[in-house]
Amino acid sequence: METWEELPGVSLVPTNSKAPQEKMSAQDSCLSLIKYLLFVFNLFFFVLGSLIFCFGIWILIDKTSFMSFVGLSFMPLQIWSKALAISGILTMGLALLGCVGALKEFRCLLGLYFGTLLLLFATQITLGILISTQKVQLERKVEDVVLKTIQTYRAHPEETAAEESWDYVQFQLRCCGWNSPQDWFRIPSLRSNESRGHRVPCSCYNSSATNDSAIFDKISFPQFSRLGPLARPRHNADICLVPANSYIFREGCARSLQKWLHNNLISIVGICLGVGLLELSFMTLSIFLCRNLDHVYDRLARYR
Structure with a gap:
């Protein structure tokens, strides 16, 4: 316009x-x-x-x-x-x-x-x-906390949060101990008087290493069964007695x-x-x- x-x-x-x-x-x-x-x-x-x-x-x-x-x-x-x-x-x-x-x-x-x-x-x-x-x-603090948890495992029944979490970590990552399973063998409270095996947390048990899944299914962590769901383990007084040739995870969890x-x-x-x-x-x-x-x-x- x-x-x-x-x-x-x-x-x-x-x-x-x-x-x-x-x-x-x-x-x-x-x-x-x-x-x-x-x-x-x-x-x-x-x-x-x-x-x-x-x-x-x-x-x-x-x-x-x-x-x-x-x-x-x-x-x-x-x-x-x-x-x-x-x-x-x-x-x-x-x-x-x-x-x-x-x-x-x-x-x-x-x-x-x-x-x-x-x-x-x-x-x-x-x-x-x-x-x-x-x-x-x-990373250093993580290592200190893990080793302390292993050393005091089952020493204080009223304090189980760290132990439950560590059981879950071992089971999920398919590892045992921090550096190796030997970390558990040195714990006085877990030493077995029986010469046929070692006592370790059931979360260390490798059920896939043997065809005998019945041993694994009998422990008090049914959530860990190969046939069951991957759920958080229950804290329990039971410790697995594994054979001396050890059906447990061989690798430590550090890496x-x-x-x-x-x-x-x-x-x-x-x-x-x-x-x-x-x-x-x-x-x-x-x-x-x-x-x-x-x-x-x-x-x-x-x-x-």
């Missing part, structure tokens, strides 16, 4: 108002794209936050994992797991804040989103670095556990760094959207 403008000494000339409107429309479309990208990314970000939260809770409450065994005596691990859980909750709340701020185009929410995201980014990167640098200390611990630490650090990179991109999008919303509104008001 043409409008007419009167210039000094010149008759009315037509001017075209479509150019600024087209420019405004292009920028508005770009901001709309960024707005919806930010919304979609925050939905994905919400899912990642829930994964971090679940990972932290798993470390705290899962009694059928080796993490629960380590956490019994390693307080920093418990602190890290709580920090992960809290970080996950904050991440989910922040993603919700970003979704609302982007869709409704609230500058105050977008500014709060950016500031909180910056703080969370610094926290998670610091947490990932701390966990990775504590790897050697954690398997160190590999397990290494893989899980890599997972934790990887999640923290991956989420941190996403947070960095979200900060860029949010601050760009926040800074340009006012310009669009000013132009809309000017051309109305």
Whole structure:
């Protein structure tokens, strides 16, 4: 649509108002794209936050994992797991804040989103670095806790949490002792007076090494049966008496556990760094959207 403008000494000339409107429309479309990208990314970000939260809770409450065994005596691990859980909750709340701020185009929410995201980014990167640098200390602590559990096995009937977890570890990883089954043979409380065999926890028994599964099925850990489900063993007063030629797992658990611990630490650090990179991109999008919303509104008001 043409409008007419009167210039000094010149008759009315037509001017075209479509150019600024087209420019405004292009920028508005770009901001709309960024707005919806930010919304979609925050939905994905919400899912990642829930994964971090679940990972932290798993470390705290899962009694059928080796993490629960380590956490019994390693307080920093418990602190890290709580920090992960809290970080996950904050991440989910922040993603919700970003979704609302982007869709409704609230500058105050977008500014709060950016500031909180910056703080969370610094926290998670610091947490990932701390966990990775504590790897050697954690491995040493794991070894100390395992050897102490073996030395005091069945010495305190009222304290069975560590022993139950260790039985589960041996059965799942198909290993016996820390370095080798000899760790159990040296325990005074498990020494057998019978020359025909050794006394070891039933979780060390390798039922697949013999065709006689009846021996294995008679012990007081029916969950360990080859025909039964892989469930957490019950703590029990029974100890398996295995033949002297030993149908038990020959490998110690040290190497398997160190590999397990290494893989899980890599997972934790990887999640923290991956989420941190996403947070960095979200900060860029949010601050760009926040800074340009006012310009669009000013132009809309000017051309109305």
